[in-house]
Amino acid sequence: MSIDETVIETVNPATGEALASYPVMDDAAIEDVLTEVTEAGRTWAAVGVADRSALLARVADTLDAQRDSVAALITSEMGKPLREARGEVDKSASTARWYAENLQRLLAPKPVDVGDTANAWVTREPIGPVLAIMPWNFPLWQVMRFVLPAVGAGNTVLLKHSPNVTGSALAIESLLLDAGVPQGVLRVLVVDEARVAGVSQRLIADPRVAGVTLTGSNRAGAAVGAAAGRAVKPSVLELGGSDAFVVLSDADVAAAADAAVRARFHNAGQSCVCAKRFVVAADVADAFLERFLLGVSALQVGDPTDESVDVGPMARDDLRTAIQRQVDESVAAGARLVAGGSTIEGDGWFFEPTVLTVDGPGVPAFDEETFGPLAAVVVAKDDDDAARLAGATAYGLGLSVWSASTERAVELAARVTTGAVFINSVVASDVRVPFGGTKQSGYGRELSAEGMYAFMNQRTYWAAI
Numbered sequence: 001m002s003i004d005e006t007v008i009e010t011v012n013p014a015t016g017e018a019l020a021s022y023p024v025m026d027d028a029a030i031e032d033v034l035t036e037v038t039e040a041g042r043t044w045a046a047v048g049v050a051d052r053s054a055l056l057a058r059v060a061d062t063l064d065a066q067r068d069s070v071a072a073l074i075t076s077e078m079g080k081p082l083r084e085a086r087g088e089v090d091k092s093a094s095t096a097r098w099y100a101e102n103l104q105r106l107l108a109p110k111p112v113d114v115g116d117t118a119n120a121w122v123t124r125e126p127i128g129p130v131l132a133i134m135p136w137n138f139p140l141w142q143v144m145r146f147v148l149p150a151v152g153a154g155n156t157v158l159l160k161h162s163p164n165v166t167g168s169a170l171a172i173e174s175l176l177l178d179a180g181v182p183q184g185v186l187r188v189l190v191v192d193e194a195r196v197a198g199v200s201q202r203l204i205a206d207p208r209v210a211g212v213t214l215t216g217s218n219r220a221g222a223a224v225g226a227a228a229g230r231a232v233k234p235s236v237l238e239l240g241g242s243d244a245f246v247v248l249s250d251a252d253v254a255a256a257a258d259a260a261v262r263a264r265f266h267n268a269g270q271s272c273v274c275a276k277r278f279v280v281a282a283d284v285a286d287a288f289l290e291r292f293l294l295g296v297s298a299l300q301v302g303d304p305t306d307e308s309v310d311v312g313p314m315a316r317d318d319l320r321t322a323i324q325r326q327v328d329e330s331v332a333a334g335a336r337l338v339a340g341g342s343t344i345e346g347d348g349w350f351f352e353p354t355v356l357t358v359d360g361p362g363v364p365a366f367d368e369e370t371f372g373p374l375a376a377v378v379v380a381k382d383d384d385d386a387a388r389l390a391g392a393t394a395y396g397l398g399l400s401v402w403s404a405s406t407e408r409a410v411e412l413a414a415r416v417t418t419g420a421v422f423i424n425s426v427v428a429s430d431v432r433v434p435f436g437g438t439k440q441s442g443y444g445r446e447l448s449a450e451g452m453y454a455f456m457n458q459r460t461y462w463a464a465i
Contacts, residue, residue, distance in 0.1 A: 006192055008163045013079035013313040014304055014348040022166045024192045030199060033187045034158065037129045038208045040184025041156040045126045053103040055181055056152055060096035062179040063089055070171060072305075074139050077165045079312040079349075080267050081304045092144040095431040095447075099152045106449050107153070109461075119463045124456040126154030127234070128210035131203050133160045133196075133224065135216045136315055137270045139168035145429065146213055147172075147186060149452035157186040158209070160200065163193050164316060201227050211235060211455045215272075218440055236444030236454050238272065238436060240369040241397035243427055244390035245275035246412065248383065249283040251402035255424070257291035260375075263400065263426040265299060265353055268311050269373040270319070272441070273398050273427050276370050278377045279389045285379045289338075289357070292377070296339050296353050313348040314372055320349045323372035330356055330363040330376075340373070361392050369395065383408070387415040396438035398427035419445075 007021040025033070063070070071085035080088075099106075112120040130150055134143050139161070147157055161169035169188045176186050191199050203209050204227040211234040214224045221237040228235035245263055247256045263275035280288045304312030314320045320343055327341050340354030353373045356365050365376040380386035390399060390412075399418040401409040406423055413421040419437040420427060429435040434445035444454055 008166050008190060008192055010077050010164055010167055012076050012348075013315050014350075016347055016349070019076055020167055022170070022190055024195075025190045030189060030191070030203075033189060034129070034203070034206065034208060036184040037156045037158055037187050040182060041126070041128050044151075044156055044182060044185050045128075045154040047154070049103055049107050052152055052154065053100045055179065056096050056100035056103065056148060058179040059148070059176060059181065060093045060100065062175055063093035063096065066175060066178075067093075070140060070168075070175070073168055073171055074165075075304050075312070077168055078136050078139060078315040079304050081306075081309050081312050083307065084267060088138055088141045092141050092148075095144060096148050098431045099148050099452075103152050106452055114462070116465070118465055121461050123459045123461065124153070124453060125459055127455055127457055129156045129158055129208060130455050131158045131160065131200070131209050131212040133200060133212070133214040133216065133220070134162065134169075136162035136165045137267060137272075139165040140172065142215055143169075143172055145431075145435075145446050145451070147176075149447070150455055151176075151181065151185055153452050153456050155210070155455055156184065158189055158203065159186060160189045160191055160196065163191075166190060197223065200224065204228055204233065205231050209233070213444075213446075213455075214238070221442060234455060236436070236446065237442035238444075238446065239440060239442040240371075240395055241272040241274075241437065241441050242276050242369050242393045242395040243273060243398045243400065243418075244393070244416070245278045245400045246380075246386050246390050246402065247278070247280045247284060247288055248386065248401070248403040248408065248412070249281040250404040250408070251281075251284065252404070252424075253284050253287045254291055256402040257288050258295055259400075259402075259426050260288075260292050261295035261299070264375045265296070265311055265373050268314055268351075269375075270315060270371055272369075272437075273429065275400055275427065276374075276376065277366055277390070277393070278375060279380050279386050280377060281383075281386065282379050282381055285377075289377060292375075293339055293355060296355055296375075299353050301344065301350060301353065311353060311373060313350045315349070317349045319372060320351050323351055323354075323370065323374055326364040326368060326370055327354060327356070327374060330358065330365040333363045334359065335363045335365055335376070360389055367393075383412055387412050391416040394440040397441040398422065398437075400425065400427050 010019040074085040114120040213236040215238040221239040335356040340352030344350035403409040434450040436445040
């Protein structure tokens with residue numbers, strides 16, 4: 001079969017059944033898309049801020065109108081429960097409204113006082129087409145949290161989504177058109193997995209592409225970051241995570257344990273910002289683990305279209321195999337299995353919500369990113385030990401600290417390098433604050449003003465008087 005005759009086939013992870021087939025773009029089709037996005041960028045950049053703001057508001061309205069159909073597509077392609085998929089649509093809509101309401105403020109020229117001899121100001125201007133390489137775990141939200149500020153800024157977007165959510169990618173393109181966003185402002189590239197690396201490298205090197213953002217694995221991030229560096233182009237990388245969830249001795253244990261269940265098993269644990277390592281003070285460890293395990297045992301696993309289900313299947317069978325390896329190797333290295341631990345037999349790619357207790361670093365469940373329903377619980381002797389354990393990772397995305405004292409929580413958090421700290425709350429992204437990581441979790445920021453400015457030219461004007 002020749003390249004231009006190949007197709008991407010999407011599969012329902014809850015049943016293993018094929019959903020749809022999509023023709024793969026050959027090199028000529030990719031060139032046509034790049035040309036279209038480049039040409040659209042010239043006119044889109046000239047559209048007034050008020051008009052772009054109005055279009056973002058219409059995107060929010062269109063998301064509301066298509067909520068059920070978009071959520072159903074997300075669930076069918078990657079398996080998250082329908083109520084979580086609807087939440088993904090709602091969050092995208094509220095983010096579109098925030099940018100619509102704040103665009104004039106965010107893009108207003110900034111005057112700078114340089115004395116009496118000149119007037120000076122700084123403008124923020126679009127840079128042109130940006131390549132967005134996106135993952136499957138939040139098929140809509142992951143894309144929208146980049147696309148909304150990028151398009152609002154006046155840039156155009158080449159979207160290379162994960163092949164297993166190709167239908168969701170194309171639905172995003174259609175949704176923007178339905179909202180009135182001009183043709184070519186966002187175009188999807190349908191590329192088979194074997195060609196993704198080569199196509200991405202070629203596009204990043206192309207002078208028409210002005211920047212690149214990637215959410216995905218560290219290996220992919222390293223390749224994209226290196227290519228952007230060679231091309232001297234801006235890049236934002238949001239990579240893996242192994243967030244710590246720290247429960248100090250004065251914490252509300254019941255509240256922390258209940259939140260811990262949500263923090264770990266939302267989206268079947270398939271999130272870079274899910275809590276993965278639970279560091280619990282010795283004084284409250286038994287009480288926390290008992291409540292945590294009760295919450296885990298109450299989770300309903302099954303058909304994600306069933307409104308009573310809490311945890312759906314994993315998105316792909318190879319991901320389920322990887323979680324099983326991490327469980328087995330951790331137990332062999334001394335971890336104790338206290339809940340779950342196995343694949344669920346039958347149709348689809350289901351895995352039991354699993355909890356291990358560990359002694360600290362030295363087992364995969366603690367040392368590696370666990371991208372699935374697997375939690376590792378470790379006991380800390382005191383706050384110093386908790387900070388040590390929380391920081392014993394190559395990643396640095398988020399940190400959740402639970403304590404009756406904000407001051408105590410902040411003092412501990414200051415010793416752990418992350419992009420965000422949430423106190424007595426689960427780590428989450430919010431359009432009003434920047435989101436991103438440190439260390440092996442990547443660099444750059446999404447959302448808020450910072451996410452918009454990441455792909456804008458901050459231009460200085462100086463006019464002598």
